[in-house]
Each structure stands twice: as C-alpha cells, then as structure tokens.
Amino acid sequence: MEIEKKLSDFLYTTLGSFSIERIVLKKKSKKIFEKGKTHKRKTKLEYKSNSKTLILYASETIKGNKRRELERIVKHFFTLLESAEEIEGKLESFKTLLNLSGNIISDLNIKEVIKRLLLAGLEITGVKHVSILLIENDRSGFAYEMYRSDKKLKTYHSTARMKKGISGRVLKTGKPVLVRDILKLKDVNPTAVKKGRRSLIAVPLFHTNRIIGIFYVDSDVPDAFDQEVLERVQFVANHAAIALGNAKLFNEIKKLADRQALLYNLSLSLISSIELKKMLKNLLLQLKKNLGIEYGAIVQYDKEKSINIPIAWIGYKGLKNLVFQIKTPPDSLVAYAIARKKMIYAEDVTKNKFYYNMVDDIQSEVAIPLILGEEIVGAMVLSRTVKNGFDQEDLELLLTISSSVAMAIKNAELYEKTRIYAITDPLTGVANRRRIEEIIDREISRSIRYSRMFSLLFIDLDNFKVFNDTYGHTVGDEALKEFANILRTAVRKIDSVGRYGGDEFIVVLVETDISKALSTGNRVRKLVQEKMKEYGITLSIGVSTYPLHGTKKSQLVQAADNACYRAKKLGGNRVAHP
Incomplete structure (x- = not known):
C-alpha cells in the first residue's frame, strides 16, 4: 500500500531526533519499506504488530524517557497502519450492503424509514399524533413524532421511563400494550397526561431478537383503539422494524467507515505539506460531518504564559486574536482537562461546575488535552x-x-522555531542579513508595483571596537542587544530592523521619502545617545531612498553605506545622505 510507504517515510523523518539512522518495515518476511544508512556500530530495535515488523537502527543506545517516547510514537505508527488496512475492509462491507439493498436504498436512511412509519401510522389509525422511540441505552432514548396537521418530522430527547410505566412494560414483556384510558393507570408518565393523551398503543420494534424502539399511536379521547387497530399497527410496525434495523446497521457500518476514513485522511494530512490551521479546520469540519458537532475549537497551550490560543474553530464567532487565560482553580472544561491531563466529558453542561458558557445552545461538551509524551501542547473542545x-x-x-x-x-x-532561527540574528533577535536583504527585495517589488518610495538607514555604532577593547565582548554583546531593542521601539511596526554584520544595522522604512528618512534617522540618533549615555555610544547613520539613489538592492545598500562612512569621517554622531 502507498500509505504504508508514506507513513514509514514520515516516521523516518520524525525519528531523526532519536538518533535513528535506518528503518525497515516488513510484512511477514517481505520488506515493504527501507530507508537510511547502516554503520558497523549500531543499536537494533525491533517492534512487531500483527503481520508487520518494524526494525530501527540507532547510532546510540536509547534509554529512559527518550525510549518510552520512541515506543509511544512506534505504537501510534502501528495504529495508523492498522487503520489504513481496516478502512478497506469496512468500505467493502459498506459496498456489499449497498448492493444487497437494491431498489430500497432510500429505506437505509433512518429518518426516511421513521417518516414512512409515522405517515403509515397516521393513515391506518386516523389519529392526530404518532411517535417512535429509538432506544439508546437503559436510561434514555431519542424520540421522533409527527402530527397530522403538518406531517413534519420532529425530534427530541424522550422523557419516556425505561424501567416503569407503559414504555417499561413494553421493554420488560416484549409485547404490545393497548391502553384504553391513561388516566386509570397508576404509573402513568405525567408528561403524557400533560399533553392531553387518553388512549394509546405501544408496539415494540424488534430486530435480531432485540428491541430497538417503541412505536406509539395515541389519541386525546379514551377507548379510541380496539384489537383490530392494534393488529394493523403491529403489522406495519413489524415490517418497519426490519427496515429500521437494516437502516441502523447500514448507518453503523457507514459511521465506522466514515470514522476510519477520518483517521486515514488525518494520517495523510500529517505527512503532507498542508498548513496547520487549514488542516485542523478541515478536521473539525470532518468531525462535524461524522459526529454532528455544532461547535468545536482546537487551542494551543502556552505553559509559560498559562494561556490557550485558538488555532482553528467552527461554530464560534469572534475567536480570532483571542487569548484564554488558564486560571487556578480551573474555570472551564478545557482548563480542567489540561489540569487533570485527561479527557473531561460533560453529558449535561448545566450540571458541570467547570463548564464556561460561551454559547447558550450548547448542552453537552467534551474537552481533550493534546499530550505528546508528558508535554501538553494544546486542547480540543x-x-x-x-x-x-x-x-x-x-x-x-x-x-x-x-x-x-x-x-x-x-x-x-518546531517548524516555526526553525524558520524563525533561520531568519533571526541570534544575539539581538532582529532580522539577520539574509532576511533584511529579502525584505529590501520585497520593498523594491512593491515600490515598482505601486510607484512609491522607501528608504534605508545604514547604522554604524561609533568607536565600537574601542568600546569592546575597553569593556570586553560580553559587555559589548549586551550593549548591542540593548541598542537593537531601542532601535525596534524607535521605528514603526511596519518598518524592519536587521543586523547587517558586526555593529552595522539596517532599517527599512516603508513608504518613506528622503526627508522623512532623515528626520527618522536623527530621532533614532538622539534617542540612542540619550538612552545609552552610560555606554557613551553614538551613531553614524547613512540614508538612501528608492529610486533616488538606486533601483537595485546593491545600489541602495552601497549608497547608504557610503553616506554612513561619510558621517563617520565627519566625526560621527550624525546623519548623512548621498
């Protein structure tokens, strides 16, 4: 399978930090994937799952927490492989069921079967109201009802009692019940009386010798039904039960196939280049389709700041740029899940003290911490x-x-940290030379497109070599860091600051002409002279402007550098331009 190779290749990349240099995946005795190099001295690790064997070759011995994390990743790898195999089998079952269904394909829709049953109930009895209860467990069920006045299918969580009353009697005996006058019953459900029901028929719906639901026909007058009506209702119910059972089986298989497909698609997303926010939004949309969720969010957890930052969401409005503070004690289901490091499920949010109400419509909610090893990286709600x-x-x-x-x-x-490291000067935290040159190229393109100017400040710290020789390089590094921070705060957010090399810095001033650039340069010069008085540091600044002093990057940088050199020759602590 192609997915086996893709997953194995992704695993090889993931395990690079574990000193794994070669991996081999076998199915029985046949190699289906192999990648990496082999050295004479190596540690061999072998893992088996069903018919597959994974062999890892490491350049060093892996122990302790690192070994446990490795084994957890391998276990997850085997789970993804098994999911890929299972989905094929489940989809084949799904196709077989479709073929057997033939011309009654529409009856495999549970709601369609229920709708047809309720319409038949109204027709053969002449009553105003019929309903059906689908049994979910011993305690509750989901009800569907229809009125003759509009013949629309309505749904709700049933208040029917499973252990007593009419429903309890049907479930206990497995036989239909005919009630000629509800008011004469001792254990009648008060809700039925409140709705004005007087007589009623309740018929169990059997499928594979198990009651999967109850079909109700009721009237607002007593003695509305006799044995003949009961037999007609039972006849319709028995045939509907078969169709309903088949529809439930169909939905269960489809649900299983959809879930396996969800895992399969998720595994493909993880090994693709798809952007994280887009991938997580797609996941939430798939969960909406498969589990019926109306609201969902995936947040990233910042342990140092104790905050949750939303990455992707559906249903909610206004989450963009929001940050959720994690409080102690927890004030939300997500915060509680993170604190406990376990999934928290509120079947009824009104009865859970940790639930934080963001949307009035929500009635049940699950919060799951996203844990990698011992680290919490986020949460899903x-x-x-x-x-x-x-x-x-x-x-x-x-x-x-x-x-x-x-x-x-x-x-x-990890990718973002690597990306930032590649474009950032490690000492000062501003852009490095490569990045600032990319920004200059970008501004040239923008200026050509929109016919606008931009300017460069080429900044050199006066007599910095003497400063380093006097105070040492450690103090010199601290001075550079302080200077870079002052420089960043002295310019606009749309401007860019970069370290060009040594004690030379470049500032890209967006949409700025020569006059404004000179003004900004003098303001920066005075600010640094004032704030770094204890170091005695002053600046020589050269200014160049596109397109006055060049239309190419090299021309603009050279022009600003030459102007800076002239400012330094004139005694420093000044701003010059070509």
Whole structure:
C-alpha cells in the first residue's frame, strides 16, 4: 500500500531526533519499506504488530524517557497502519450492503424509514399524533413524532421511563400494550397526561431478537383503539422494524467507515505539506460531518504564559486574536482537562461546575488535552446542542485523533522555531542579513508595483571596537542587544530592523521619502545617545531612498553605506545622505 510507504517515510523523518539512522518495515518476511544508512556500530530495535515488523537502527543506545517516547510514537505508527488496512475492509462491507439493498436504498436512511412509519401510522389509525422511540441505552432514548396537521418530522430527547410505566412494560414483556384510558393507570408518565393523551398503543420494534424502539399511536379521547387497530399497527410496525434495523446497521457500518476514513485522511494530512490551521479546520469540519458537532475549537497551550490560543474553530464567532487565560482553580472544561491531563466529558453542561458558557445552545461538551509524551501542547473542545451528545465510540475516536493532532501541533511549533532561527540574528533577535536583504527585495517589488518610495538607514555604532577593547565582548554583546531593542521601539511596526554584520544595522522604512528618512534617522540618533549615555555610544547613520539613489538592492545598500562612512569621517554622531 502507498500509505504504508508514506507513513514509514514520515516516521523516518520524525525519528531523526532519536538518533535513528535506518528503518525497515516488513510484512511477514517481505520488506515493504527501507530507508537510511547502516554503520558497523549500531543499536537494533525491533517492534512487531500483527503481520508487520518494524526494525530501527540507532547510532546510540536509547534509554529512559527518550525510549518510552520512541515506543509511544512506534505504537501510534502501528495504529495508523492498522487503520489504513481496516478502512478497506469496512468500505467493502459498506459496498456489499449497498448492493444487497437494491431498489430500497432510500429505506437505509433512518429518518426516511421513521417518516414512512409515522405517515403509515397516521393513515391506518386516523389519529392526530404518532411517535417512535429509538432506544439508546437503559436510561434514555431519542424520540421522533409527527402530527397530522403538518406531517413534519420532529425530534427530541424522550422523557419516556425505561424501567416503569407503559414504555417499561413494553421493554420488560416484549409485547404490545393497548391502553384504553391513561388516566386509570397508576404509573402513568405525567408528561403524557400533560399533553392531553387518553388512549394509546405501544408496539415494540424488534430486530435480531432485540428491541430497538417503541412505536406509539395515541389519541386525546379514551377507548379510541380496539384489537383490530392494534393488529394493523403491529403489522406495519413489524415490517418497519426490519427496515429500521437494516437502516441502523447500514448507518453503523457507514459511521465506522466514515470514522476510519477520518483517521486515514488525518494520517495523510500529517505527512503532507498542508498548513496547520487549514488542516485542523478541515478536521473539525470532518468531525462535524461524522459526529454532528455544532461547535468545536482546537487551542494551543502556552505553559509559560498559562494561556490557550485558538488555532482553528467552527461554530464560534469572534475567536480570532483571542487569548484564554488558564486560571487556578480551573474555570472551564478545557482548563480542567489540561489540569487533570485527561479527557473531561460533560453529558449535561448545566450540571458541570467547570463548564464556561460561551454559547447558550450548547448542552453537552467534551474537552481533550493534546499530550505528546508528558508535554501538553494544546486542547480540543467539541460541543453539541443536545444532551448526551457523544457516545463511547465517539469518545474513543476523539482520544485516538488527539494523539495525531498533538503531534501535528508540536511539529508545527518546531517548524516555526526553525524558520524563525533561520531568519533571526541570534544575539539581538532582529532580522539577520539574509532576511533584511529579502525584505529590501520585497520593498523594491512593491515600490515598482505601486510607484512609491522607501528608504534605508545604514547604522554604524561609533568607536565600537574601542568600546569592546575597553569593556570586553560580553559587555559589548549586551550593549548591542540593548541598542537593537531601542532601535525596534524607535521605528514603526511596519518598518524592519536587521543586523547587517558586526555593529552595522539596517532599517527599512516603508513608504518613506528622503526627508522623512532623515528626520527618522536623527530621532533614532538622539534617542540612542540619550538612552545609552552610560555606554557613551553614538551613531553614524547613512540614508538612501528608492529610486533616488538606486533601483537595485546593491545600489541602495552601497549608497547608504557610503553616506554612513561619510558621517563617520565627519566625526560621527550624525546623519548623512548621498
């Protein structure tokens, strides 16, 4: 399979920090992937899962936490491989069921089957109202109802009691119940009386010898039904139960296939070049499609600042640029999940003291910390507008996904740190020479496109060599860092500061003519002279402006450098231009 090779290649890249130099993946005795080099002295690690064997060759012995982290990654790798295989089998089952369904494909839609059953109930009984309860567990169910007046399908969480009353009797005996007058029952559900029901038929819906629901036909008058009506209702219900059972089976297989596809697509996203925010937004949209979530957010956790920063979200409005402070004790489900390092599920948010109400519609919510090894990198919070919105399979799927999401966020963090390091001067934190030259090229292109000017300040610290010889390079480094901080705060946010080399700096002043550049240069010169008085540091600054002093990068930098040199020759602590 192509995915096996892609996942193995991604694993090889990921394990570079573990001193893994070569990996081999075998299926039984056949090699299906091999990458890396082999040395004479090496440590061999072998892991097996079902029919596959993963062999890792390391240049050094891997121990302790590093070994445990390696084994966790390998375990996750095998899980992704198994998911890729399982999805093929499940999709084949899905296709087989579709073929067997033939011309009754529409009946594999549960809501369509329910709608047809309720319409039939209205027709054969002549009543005003019918309903069906689908059993979810021993404690609750989801109800569908229809009124003759509009014949629209309505849904709600049922208040039917599973252990007593009419529903309890049907579930206990497995037989239909005909109630001629509800008011004469001792254990009647008060909700039924409140809704004005007087007589009722309740028929169990069997599939594979198990009750999967109850079909109700009710009337607002007593003695509305006799045995003949009961038999007609039972006849329709028995046939509908078969279709409903098949539809539920179809949905379960489809749900499983969709979930396996979700894991499969997530694994592909992790090994692709897709941007993190886009990938996580797609994940949330897939969860909306598969689990029915209406609201969801994935946040990045900053331990030092104790804050959560939203990366991707659906449903919520106004999360952009927001930061959530993590308080002690926790004041939200996410904060509590992070504090406990475990998934927290609120079946009914109104009964959970840690729930933070952002949207009134939300009734159930799950928060999952995103953990990589021992490090919390973020959290995922998903919500629905119904109580008990997530079942055990949903929660297990989300836990599986969370490991992959944590890895994706961590990889993005490492990539961003590497990217910043590549364009930043390590001493001062401003742009390095390569980056500042890229910015100059960019401004030339923008100026050509929009016919605008921009200027450069070429800055040199006066007598800095003497300063270093007098105070030492350590103090000199501190002076450079302080100067760079002053320089950054002295110019606009749209301007760019870079270290060109040694004690030479360049500032790119966007959309600035020669007059304003000279004014900015003098302001910077005076500010540094004042704030760095204890060091006795002054500046020589040369100014060049596009296109007055050149249309190429080399011309502009040279012009500013020459002007800086002239300022220094004139005694320093001044600004000059060509």
